[in-house]
Amino acid sequence: xxxxxxxxxxxxxxxxxxxxxxxxxxxxxxxxxxxxxxxxxxxxxxxxxxxxxxxxxxxxxxxxxxxxxxxxxxxxxxxxxxxxxxxxxxxxxxxxxxxxxxxxxxxxxxxxxxxxxxxxxxxxxxxxxxxxxxxxxxxxxxxxxxxxxxxxxxxxxxxxxxxxxxxxxxxxxxxxxxxxxxxxxxxxxxxxxxxxxxxxxxxxxxxxxxxxxxxxxxxxxxxxxxxxxxxxxxxxxxxxxxxxxxxxxxxxxxxxxxxxxxxxxxxxxxxxxxxxxxxxxxxxxxxxxxxxxxxxxxxxxxxxxxxxxxxxxxxxxxxxxxxxxxxxxxxxxxxxxxxxxxxxxxxxxxxxxxxxxxxxxxxxxxxxxxxxxxxxxxxxxxxxxxxxxxxxxxxxxxxxxxxxxxxxxxxxxxxxxxxxxxxxxxxxxxxxxxxxxxxxxxxxxxxxxxxxxxxxxxxxxxxxxxxxxxxxxxxxxxxxxxxxxxxxxxxxxxxxxxxxxxxxxxxxxxxxxxxxxxxxxxxxxxxxxxxxxxxxxxxxxxxxxxxxxxxxxxxxxxxxxxxxxxxxxxxxxxxxxxxxxxxxxxxxxxxxxxxxxxxxxxxxxxxxxxxxxxxxxxxxxxxxxxxxxxxxxxxxx
Amino acid sequence: xxxxxxxxxxxxxxxxxxxxxxxxxxxxxxxxxxxxxxxxxxxxxxxxxxxxxxxxxxxxxxxxxxxxxxx
Numbered sequence: 001x002x003x004x005x006x007x008x009x010x011x012x013x014x015x016x017x018x019x020x021x022x023x024x025x026x027x028x029x030x031x032x033x034x035x036x037x038x039x040x041x042x043x044x045x046x047x048x049x050x051x052x053x054x055x056x057x058x059x060x061x062x063x064x065x066x067x068x069x070x071x072x073x074x075x076x077x078x079x080x081x082x083x084x085x086x087x088x089x090x091x092x093x094x095x096x097x098x099x100x101x102x103x104x105x106x107x108x109x110x111x112x113x114x115x116x117x118x119x120x121x122x123x124x125x126x127x128x129x130x131x132x133x134x135x136x137x138x139x140x141x142x143x144x145x146x147x148x149x150x151x152x153x154x155x156x157x158x159x160x161x162x163x164x165x166x167x168x169x170x171x172x173x174x175x176x177x178x179x180x181x182x183x184x185x186x187x188x189x190x191x192x193x194x195x196x197x198x199x200x201x202x203x204x205x206x207x208x209x210x211x212x213x214x215x216x217x218x219x220x221x222x223x224x225x226x227x228x229x230x231x232x233x234x235x236x237x238x239x240x241x242x243x244x245x246x247x248x249x250x251x252x253x254x255x256x257x258x259x260x261x262x263x264x265x266x267x268x269x270x271x272x273x274x275x276x277x278x279x280x281x282x283x284x285x286x287x288x289x290x291x292x293x294x295x296x297x298x299x300x301x302x303x304x305x306x307x308x309x310x311x312x313x314x315x316x317x318x319x320x321x322x323x324x325x326x327x328x329x330x331x332x333x334x335x336x337x338x339x340x341x342x343x344x345x346x347x348x349x350x351x352x353x354x355x356x357x358x359x360x361x362x363x364x365x366x367x368x369x370x371x372x373x374x375x376x377x378x379x380x381x382x383x384x385x386x387x388x389x390x391x392x393x394x395x396x397x398x399x400x401x402x403x404x405x406x407x408x409x410x411x412x413x414x415x416x417x418x419x420x421x422x423x424x425x426x427x428x429x430x431x432x433x434x435x436x437x438x439x440x441x442x443x444x445x446x447x448x449x450x451x452x453x454x455x456x457x458x459x460x461x462x463x464x465x466x467x468x469x470x471x472x473x474x475x476x477x478x479x480x481x482x483x484x485x486x487x488x489x490x491x492x493x494x495x496x497x498x499x500x501x502x503x504x505x506x507x508x509x510x511x512x513x514x515x516x517x518x519x520x521x522x523x524x525x526x527x528x529x530x531x532x533x534x535x536x537x538x539x540x541x542x543x544x545x546x547x548x549x550x551x552x553x554x555x556x557x558x559x560x561x562x563x564x565x566x567x568x569x570x571x572x573x574x575x576x577x578x579x580x581x582x583x584x585x586x587x588x589x590x591x592x593x594x595x596x597x598x599x600x601x602x603x604x605x606x607x608x609x610x611x612x613x614x615x616x617x618x619x620x621x622x623x624x625x626x627x628x629x630x631x632x633x634x635x636x637x
Numbered sequence: 638x639x640x641x642x643x644x645x646x647x648x649x650x651x652x653x654x655x656x657x658x659x660x661x662x663x664x665x666x667x668x669x670x671x672x673x674x675x676x677x678x679x680x681x682x683x684x685x686x687x688x689x690x691x692x693x694x695x696x697x698x699x700x701x702x703x704x705x706x707x708x
Contacts, residue, residue, distance in 0.1 A: 165672050172678050179697045186701035 014189035021181025028177065029170050040162045044154035045135065049123060052137040055083050056148045059090060060141040069097060076101040087132075088150035089113075094143045105151075113149050126152060206284045208262055209269040214285040220293055221342040225335060239335045240302035242292040243349040244272065244309060245357065247327040249288035252319070260319045264326055271312045275305065291349075299334050299365055306330045306363035329356040330363035338366050381433050383419075388439065388446055392418045395450055396616035397467070399625070400587060400609045403601040408626060410500065412468045412609060413451045414616045435474055444475030445484055448499075454619050455499060456492035463626055468500040470532060473515055476503070482521035489525070496526030502553065504532045516546055523548070530587070535571060544582065552579045556590025559610070563595050569603075576604040642693035645705040649693050656686025 062075040076090050080101050087104040091114060102110055109129065116127045117136050126133045127149075136149040204216035212220075221241075223233050246268065253261035265288065272290060273282050280294035294302060309330060316323035331353025339345040348366040356364035387393055397411040417425040434443045451467045458465055475481060489496055501522055523529055530551035531544065535558055544552075554575050558568040572588075579586040588600045591610030600608055614625065644652070660683030662669075663676050670676055689695050698704065 164670055165675050168670060168675050168679060172675075172682055175682065182697050182701040182703065186703070190702065 014185055017185035017188055018181055021185055022178065025174055025177025025181055029174050032173065033166050033170050036166055037158070037162060041155055041158045044158050045124075045126065045152065048150075048152055048154055049135055049137065052135060052148055052150055055079065056137040056139040056146055058083070059092070059146050059148065060139050060144065063092065063144050063146070064141060069099070072099050073101075084150060086151050086153060088148070091147040091149075093145045093147075110149075114147065117147060117149060206286075209266055209284050211269055211273075211282055211284040211290075213283065217283045217285060217291050217293065218342060220281065220283075221345065224293070224295060225340065225342060225345070236295040236335070238298065238337075239293065239295040240297040240299065241333050241335065241345045241349045242294065242302060242306060242309075243331045243346075243353040244268075244290040244292065244313075245329050245331075245353050246288035246313075247329055247357065248324075249326060252324055252326055256319055256322070256324070260324075263319050264317060264324065267317045268313055268326070268328070271315075272309055275308050275312060280305075291346075299332065302332045302334070303363070303365065306332060310362040327362070329353055329360075331356055331366065332363065333366040377433065380419075380430060381437060384430070384433060384437055384439060387417060387419075387430075388442060392420070393443075393446065393450075394418050394618070395447070395454065396618060397454075397622040398609055398616040399614050399622070400468070400607050401613045403597060403606060403608055408465065409607060410466045410468060411622060412470070412502070412616075413447070413454070414470070415447060416616075431472075435472060440472065440474040441478040441481075444471055444478060444481070447471075448485060449488055452488045452492045452494065452499065455494050457619075458623065459494050459498065461623070461627075463623065464498070465626065466498045466500050466528075468502050468530060470502045470504055472504050476515045476518040481518060482525065485522060485527060486525050489527075497528060500528045500530055500551065502530040502532040502551075503547075503549075512546070519547055519549075533589075535575060544578070549582075549584055551585045551587060552582075553587045553589050554605075556610075559588050559590045559596055559600070560592070562599055563593075569599075572600070572605070573603050580604070643698045643704045643706055644689060644693045644695055648695075648705045649690060652686045652695075653690035656683050656688075656690050659683035660687060 059076065059079055062079065063072060066072050066075060072092060076092065076099060080088065080090055080103050084103055089100060089102040089105050089110050091101075091110075092099040100107075100110065112129060113127065113134060113136075116129070117138070120127065120136070123136050123138070126135055128134075133152050133155065134149050135152045135154075136147065138148075139146045204212055204219070206213045224236050224239065227233075227235060246264070249261060249264065252264050265284070269282065269284060269290070272292070276282055276292060276294070280292055280297070283291040283293065285291055292305070294305065297305070310328060313328040314325065316325045318324075331349040331351065333339060333345050333348030333352060335345055339348045352364040352366035355367075356362060393415055394417075395413040396416050397413055399408040400410040400412060401407065402409045415427050415431075417430050419425050434440055447469055448471075451469050455465075455467050478484075485499070489499065501519075503519070519529055528550040529547070530553055531547070531549050532553050533555040534552045535555045552575060554572060558565075558571055558575075562568055562572065576586055585607060586605050588596075588605050588608040589610065591597050591600065591608040591612045593612060596610075597608055597612055617625070659679055663679040663683055670679070693706075
């Protein structure tokens with residue numbers, strides 16, 4: 001998680017650059033010294049050769065005027081002694097005769113040198129003999145061949161003249177090179193650091209709003225929470241994390257386009273930024289979600305801040321000439337009282353934000369108790385698989401009673417989750433999970449199979465009670481449902497009229513045409529259909545006429561205050577008339593008092609179910625109720 | 638670029654010694670070198686070191702962002 005630090009801490013460029021520059025400086029100094037030395041040596045050799053050339057010319061001029069061998073000898077002697085001051089010799093040969101004149105040089109050395117000169121190609125290269133260096137010139141005039149060989153002091157002289165200057169200048173040059181190396185290295189490494197910094201900035205900031213991004217947030221929280229573990233840590237004693245989510249961002253994006261959405265985000269970012277001050281930081285993690293990490297904030301301070309943000313963001317924003325009002329929902333979590341690590345803090349704030357969104361309350365502080373519920377829900381969802389596999393979902397049965405005779409005319413199967421850890425759970429606690437779990441169709445088939453097995457069991461023991469099964473429209477989207485019901489009925493050998501499908505109506509957005517055809521298939525099997533919770537939800541009258549159901553179950557909401565609510569009485573009366581017109585039966589749900597039952601009967605409702613008669617009970621209890629006591633509920637009124 | 642001390646004592650002393658030696662050599666023993674140009678170069682070199690000695694400040698360190706002083 002120290003990726004950004006990694007980019008920033010890469011300091012290896014500078015020392016490498018310095019070393020490279022120093023090496024180059026040394027190399028340049030060495031080349032410079034060598035070339036200067038060789039150049040000076042060459043110039044000296046060249047001028048010595050020139051001087052020797054003059055002496056040789058002088059000798060040849062003198063020789064051209066010589067009359068006999070003695071003359072030659074004296075000329076050579078005179079010139080050698082006067083013009084030469086280092087070891088040297090002059091040889092003059094004619095086809096008939098030879099003259100040699102030595103100065104500070106032995107005869108053997110002379111003959112060796114003469115031999116070497118005879119072998120040499122040109123006189124630019126000095127000849128080496130016993131660590132001494134010699135230069136030579138040859139000249140031919142008339143019959144005389146003149147060879148002048150002289151030991152050279154050129155290299156020594158060069159060293160003497162040049163060495164001191166070269167030494168001093170090369171030290172100074174080296175010194176300058178070091179300066180240059182340091183300066184260049186620092187300039188380049190500073191540039192590299194700038195590039196690194198901008199890379200780190202790009203990696204940790206959002207390009208649209210210029211705010212820090214998720215990577216930055218995680219890094220910031222990791223460094224701020226808990227005890228300091230390294231030098232970049234800046235631990236805080238407490239702090240609040242706020243998650244800000246735009247309520248209507250998607251609508252703005254969809255209606256006005258992405259450019260408008262971007263404008264909205266920028267405006268929100270600006271408004272929120274104006275409200276917070278360092279060290280609190282605003283971070284955009286993506287989409288329409290912003291975070292604020294506010295170190296040293298108490299929950300009360302965070303609440304005040306949230307209120308300011310909500311008020312500020314509720315002010316309309318002008319986009320493309322239209323005012324848009326995108327509210328925000330804020331979730332607050334507190335460190336360390338609610339969570340003491342990054343992930344926990346984010347989850348808490350996120351949960352609180354979702355709660356705020358659901359409650360439309362603008363902002364919410366994370367609530368420990370609620371989060372426990374949230375965790376329970378997550379766990380329940382995970383346990384659903386086992387629940388179906390291990391048949392933990394069981395059916396309870398509630399009798400339906402004929403209000404005229406008081407006899408039990410049917411049973412409604414209601415599911416319960418026999419949870420190994422939490423005990424018996426009502427449908428309210430898990431049906432929603434199932435409907436959003438992708439297991440809804442599997443669950444529907446499971447319920448049908450269980451109810452059919454129970455119906456068969458009762459059938460064989462002489463209890464002729466139809467069982468009503470609740471199915472949601474999601475179940476009807478199961479393409480093989482009608483076939484499955486048909487097979488199940490055959491397998492259990494029970495007549496179709498002993499199974500009733502009650503369609504709950506909690507969803508309005510499901511394809512009504514498809515449901516209609518699915519229901520038609522089920523009806524063709526002979527299974528009767530009922531509309532559950534009639535009068536609420538989507539039970540429009542058009543729907544009623546399209547679906548051709550056999551039973552209407554009027555919702556408990558109209559029954560509970562039947563005796564006092566004139567309006568509800570009117571609705572029930574209308575529903576009774578409606579059911580009679582459609583030729584279907586009517587069942588009242590949630591009957592709790594005798595008076596309600598009496599009034600319903602008087603209004604023309606034939607059947608009812610509710611706590612007045614019996615609560616939902618396990619299959620065995622239901623069996624006992626029907627076989628042993630033979631209940632006659634008409635005594636009730 | 639503000640001039641502020643960026644040399645520690647050791648750095649400053651070494652520069653001081655080098656500066657004094659080199660300047661003295663250039664001034665009093667210039668004949669040994671035998672070249673005025675080099676003498677002038679040495680003089681500048683020594684002078685810069687002497688400046689470092691008196692001010693505790695090195696312009697190259699400043700450019701390179703180096704600071705040998707302990708804070």
